[in-house]
Amino acid sequence: MSARNADDSGIAVIGLGRFGCHLATSLTQLGHDVLAIDRDADRVQKWSRHLDRVVQADATEEGALRQLGVVDFRRVVVAIGASLEASVLTVLALAELDVPQIWARATSDKHALILGSVGAHHVIFPEAETGERVAHLIVSKMLDFIEFGDDFAIAKVRVPDALVGRPLRELAPAERYGVMIVGAKLPGERFRYADPATVLTTGSVVVVEGNIAQVQRFAMLG
Ligand code: ATP
DSSP states (O other): OOHHHHOTTOEEEEOOSHHHHHHHHHHHHTTOOEEEEESOHHHHHHHHTTSSEEEEOOTTOHHHHHHTTGGGOSEEEEOOOSOHHHHHHHHHHHHHTTOSEEEEEOSSHHHHHHHHHHTOSEEEOHHHHHHHHHHHHHHSOOSEEEEOSTTOEEEEEEOOGGGSSSBHHHHOHHHHHSOEEEEEEOTTSOOEEOOTTOBOOTTOEEEEEEOHHHHHHHHHHO
16 A cells, blocks of 8 residues: 555655745654655755654655655655756645645745646745745844735733732723734743633733734734
């Protein structure tokens, strides 16, 4: 039986640049069986010390991918960025092999369009996404920020003084600031769901959700 049918946890990562190697390492730490592929012998040698399965191959070659058993993986990530030609030809080869979930990294909108048209199912923009997130962290007082599209965001923020000392039911943050407080971490405690009876103290950290402008305004209160 092929691995595609037998075990869903395997993920192939192609391209061990900075992005690809962080991705492969995180997937391994999450308990996935990772097959890492790079055409560069030095990179392969370096990463074989840290990852279980690292092989050298030119991923634009459909035959090489087939030989490596990539066809058995349900999920393959093309983490090549700078070389547009290599990234596009690799996605094309994976599409020819009927890989069900091809994730591909794009470095521009046009690159993304091409990747989609040759068969990528998911296109990711690590540099753009990280840049945007870090910009929010720098200009606001947010401790963490995730934007979900459709003008919806979640942020981790230090509690503003105005929300300290009385139950959230009385302070009504949703009416005052337009954000929903979904979780709270009191100093020295773990994160818990927030409810109307939650009383925040100075130094608490909250997780809030709402539209981007409201979440940003809320973060500036602290
Ligand atoms: P990063 O930003 O992640 O460091 P990069 O943009 O600097 O990456 P890329 O050109 O995207 O560099 O290459 C990333 C990795 O992909 C490199 O290790 C490179 O050897 C590998 N790579 C490039 N083309 C192929 C290919 N055809 N087959 C396999 N690996 C490839």
